Amino acid sequence: MMKTNPFKPTAGAEPPVLVGRDTILKDFEIGIEEGVGAPGRLMRITGPRGSGKTVLLTELGDIARQHDWHVVDVTATDHLPELICRRLEKTDEIDYSVELDFMVVKAKAQKDSSQKLEDVYEVMGHAVRKLTKEGKGLLVTIDEVQDASVEDIREIAVAVQHLIRERLNIAFVFAGLTAGVMSLLGEDGPTFLRRAYPEELDTIPVDEVATAFHATFEKSGVHIDEDALAEAAEATAGYAYLIQxxxxxxxxxxxxxxxxxxxxxxxxxxxxxxVTARREFERTVLETAIARLPRTAMEYLLVMAENRLASSTGEIAERMGVSASSLTATRKMLVSRQLIEPTARGYVDFSIPFLREYLIEHRQALLARYGVEG
Known part of the structure; x- marks a missing residue:
């Protein structure tokens, strides 16, 4: 009988072991159990591409369901408050006897933003009050939140804040790229959400990866010796998607x-x-990450790739034959897309593992995209 592969590298699929994320899961579960006002009920999850944000949201939803809570999962898009309302409208567990025509809501929203705020609060409030009365609760999660508008996030935040003040069982968790989330919560962002419990998904220690690999293989009745185990764990660079x-x-x-x-x-x-995993990682993560970059940004990355460690921003400009100040916007854009990150004042390094090696190997083909010889 063929044994089923226990690893799930598909985006968003729940892996057999959430390596290194136990603390986050525990923080959230404690929040559910401790009641209104617990920090774990309002959480922001940030990290680079492939760090496991979507998988973690799925697991948090499972925990909420185990406590008999209802869960609404959405991914940031246009008209986000309306999307949440529509998801709640389709919930079998909640009787929507409240008179609310969603088409009317949309029409009113276009004319009067204050009416839109009231309607989002009304719909969420109807659900949460009913669930709270039954000893249950509502978890709302938003993935890729950096793609949402500040206005939409503010509307949702106002509704959530008021429901918490009413001492109702609501939890709100949002996830996205670190720089994008921090930008969204900047000066014009909702102050309330800046107080959300921060969970940054860093790389996972290789020894923890090795332990997780060993446990997963052994649970499936498959033996792996220590040397092979160490090499497999090292190859992941502690990166969640690469582990899978x-x-x-x-x-x-x-x-x-x-x-x-x-x-x-x-x-x-x-x-x-x-070898196969690295090739798939290049296709699904690295190629996607650098797609549609302006030529200057690509040249910036290729110059960085020549250094084994962190690169001086001044040296990068010198090699490119331009002033450091002229590259400020390029550097900020690469940081916001989480391709690079500051390591010290005036120094940057790559944020995604193996991006340096990929750029070196494919330098000629990458420059050819811009009509430049490698």
Whole structure:
């Protein structure tokens, strides 16, 4: 009988082990259990692409459901408050006897923003009051929140804030790219959400990755020796998405080698799986991250790639033959897209693992996109 691959590298799919995220999950569950006002009920999750934000939102939703809460998950888009209202409208658990025509709401919203605020609060409030009375609650999660408008987020924040003040069971968790979220919560952003409990998804220690790999393989009845385990863990660079990719393709390599019934993972399986995982990571993460960059931004990254460690912004400008001040906007844009990050005053480094190696390997093809010879 063929054993099922326990690793799930599909975006948003729930992996068998949420490595290094136990504290966040516990913070949230404590918030649900402690009641209104607990910090874990208002949370912002930030991190680079592939750091596991969407997976974490899924797991938080599962925890809420285990406590008999209702969950509304949305991804930032236009008319976000209306989308949340529509999701609540479709909830079987909540009787919407309240008179509210959503088409009318939309029409009113276009004419009168104050009416829109009132309607979002009314719809969410109707749901939360009913759930609270039954000893339940409502969790609303927003993914890719950096893509939402400040106005939409402010409307939702006002509604959530008022419902918390009414001592109702509501939790609100939003996730997105670090720079984008901080920009959204800047001077014009809702002050209330700046107080959300911050959870930054950093890279995961390699020894924790190794422990998780070992536990996952052993649970499936598959042995892996220490050297192969160490090499597989090291290949992930502690990056959440890579953990799933490496695990998935190492398992698949062993499956190809041994057939349906896998009993052990060899070093050959690890090395073959890592090569495939790295190639898939380049396709799904790295190529997407640098797509549609302006030429100056691409040249900036290629100059950075020549350095083994962090790069001086002054040296980058010198190599590009321009003034450092002329590259300020380019640097800020690359930071906001979380391709690079400041490491010290006047120094930057790559935010995504293996981006340096990818740029070096594909330099000629990347420059050819802009009609430049490598």
């Amino acid at each position: 990719l490496v695990g998935y393709y190492v398992w698949r390599s062993a499956q190809v080698r041994t057939g349906a019934s896998i009993r052990s993972i060899s070093m050959e399986d690890v090395r073959s799986g890592v």
